[in-house]
Amino acid sequence: MFSSRPAASSLGRPAALVAQRRLSTASPLTCILEERRGPVGLITLNRPKALNALSPTLVRELVQEVKRFDADPEIGAIVVTGSGDKAFAAGADIKAMQPLSYMDMHKARLFGELDELSSVRTPIIAAVNGFALGGGCELAMTCDFILAADTAKFGQPEIKLGTIPGLGGTQRFTRAVGKSRAMELVLTGDQMSAEEARERGLVARVVPAADLLDDALKTAGKIAAQSQPIVAMAKTCVNVAFETSLAEGLRFERAIFYSTFATHDQKAGMAAFAAKEKPNFKNE
Numbered sequence: 001m002f003s004s005r006p007a008a009s010s011l012g013r014p015a016a017l018v019a020q021r022r023l024s025t026a027s028p029l030t031c032i033l034e035e036r037r038g039p040v041g042l043i044t045l046n047r048p049k050a051l052n053a054l055s056p057t058l059v060r061e062l063v064q065e066v067k068r069f070d071a072d073p074e075i076g077a078i079v080v081t082g083s084g085d086k087a088f089a090a091g092a093d094i095k096a097m098q099p100l101s102y103m104d105m106h107k108a109r110l111f112g113e114l115d116e117l118s119s120v121r122t123p124i125i126a127a128v129n130g131f132a133l134g135g136g137c138e139l140a141m142t143c144d145f146i147l148a149a150d151t152a153k154f155g156q157p158e159i160k161l162g163t164i165p166g167l168g169g170t171q172r173f174t175r176a177v178g179k180s181r182a183m184e185l186v187l188t189g190d191q192m193s194a195e196e197a198r199e200r201g202l203v204a205r206v207v208p209a210a211d212l213l214d215d216a217l218k219t220a221g222k223i224a225a226q227s228q229p230i231v232a233m234a235k236t237c238v239n240v241a242f243e244t245s246l247a248e249g250l251r252f253e254r255a256i257f258y259s260t261f262a263t264h265d266q267k268a269g270m271a272a273f274a275a276k277e278k279p280n281f282k283n284e
C-alpha cells in the first residue's frame with residue numbers, strides 16, 4: 001500500500017535521539033493504541049466508554065507517542081483517530097476535572113503538554129470519526145489537517161459546563177470558521193456538522209465513515225512518500241501564514257524555497273521529472 005522509504009537520518013532526527021526516545025517509552029500505554037502502517041504512525045485514542053475523553057494520562061501518552069514517531073526517520077506522517085464509531089474525542093475528561101481548584105489547574109499546567117504538538121515536524125492528520133467536542137475539537141485543530149467522517153460533529157460546548165475552551169478553541173476555531181460562526185458556537189455550545197465544517201474550511205475533506213481510516217492512511221502514505229525535510233519546510237511555511245503578515249510570510253517562503261535548492265531531494269525530484277522517472281528521495 002505504501003512505498004518503502006530509506007531509513008535515512010533526516011533533518012532533526014538523529015539516530016541517537018530516536019534511541020533515546022524509545023528508551024523513555026517503556027511503560028505500557030493505557031489510554032491510546034499506537035501502531036505502524038508502513039511509513040505512517042497510527043495513534044488511536046482509546047477510552048471508548050468515555051467517548052475517548054482526554055484524561056491527563058491520555059494526553060501524556062499521546063504527546064509521548066507523537067514525539068516518538070516524530071523522532072523516527074522511518075515515519076513520514078502520523079494519523080490520530082478515535083476508537084469506536086461514536087467519537088474522536090468528546091472533550092477533556094469532565095469527571096476528572098470536576099473537583100479541581102484553580103491552583104490544581106495552575107500547578108499541574110493541565111493539558112499544557114498538548115502545546116508540544118505544535119513543534120512536531122512530521123505532519124499529523126486528524127481522522128475525526130464522530131464527536132470532536134471541546135478538547136477533542138481543539139486536539140483535531142492542533143493537528144495539521146482534518147479528514148472527517150460524514151457522521152462527525154464539531155463544537156466547543158464548554159459554555160454549558162460553566163467554563164470556556166482552554167486548548168485553543170477560541171483562537172483556532174475562530175481562525176478556521178470565522179468570527180461570527182465561531183462566536184455563535186462558543187456562546188451557545190451548539191454543534192457543527194461535518195459538511196458545514198468542510199464548507200467553512202475547518203475540515204479538508206468529508207468521507208463516508210466506513211472509509212475514513214483507509215482514506216486517512218492513504219493520504220498519510222502519499223505525504224510519507226515525499227522528502228521528509230521538504231515536507232517539514234512546506235508545513236512550516238503554511239503555519240507561518242497564521243502567525244505573520246502577508247509580506248513577512250512571503251519573504252519567509254521565498255527564503256525557504258531557495259533553500260530547498262541546497263538539498264539532494266530537490267535535485268533528485270527535478271531530475272526524475274525531466275527523465276520521466278519516479279524520484280528517489282533520500283531525506284537529504
Ligand code: CAA
Nearest residue numbers: 049050051053090091092093094095134135157165166167
Ligand atoms: N468527559 C468525561 N466523560 C465523558 C465525556 C467527557 N468529556 N463525554 C462523554 N463522557 C462519558 C459519559 O459520561 C458517559 O459515561 P457513562 O456511560 O459512565 O455515563 C459516556 O461517555 C457516554 O456518553 P453519553 O452517555 O453522554 O453519550 P451520548 O451519546 O448521550 O452523548 C455527547 C454524547 C453529546 C458527546 C455527550 O457525552 C456530551 O455532551 N459529552 C460532553 C461534551 C463536552 O462538554 N465536552 C467539553 C469538555 S470540557 C473541555 O474540553 C475543556 C477544554 O477545552 C480543555
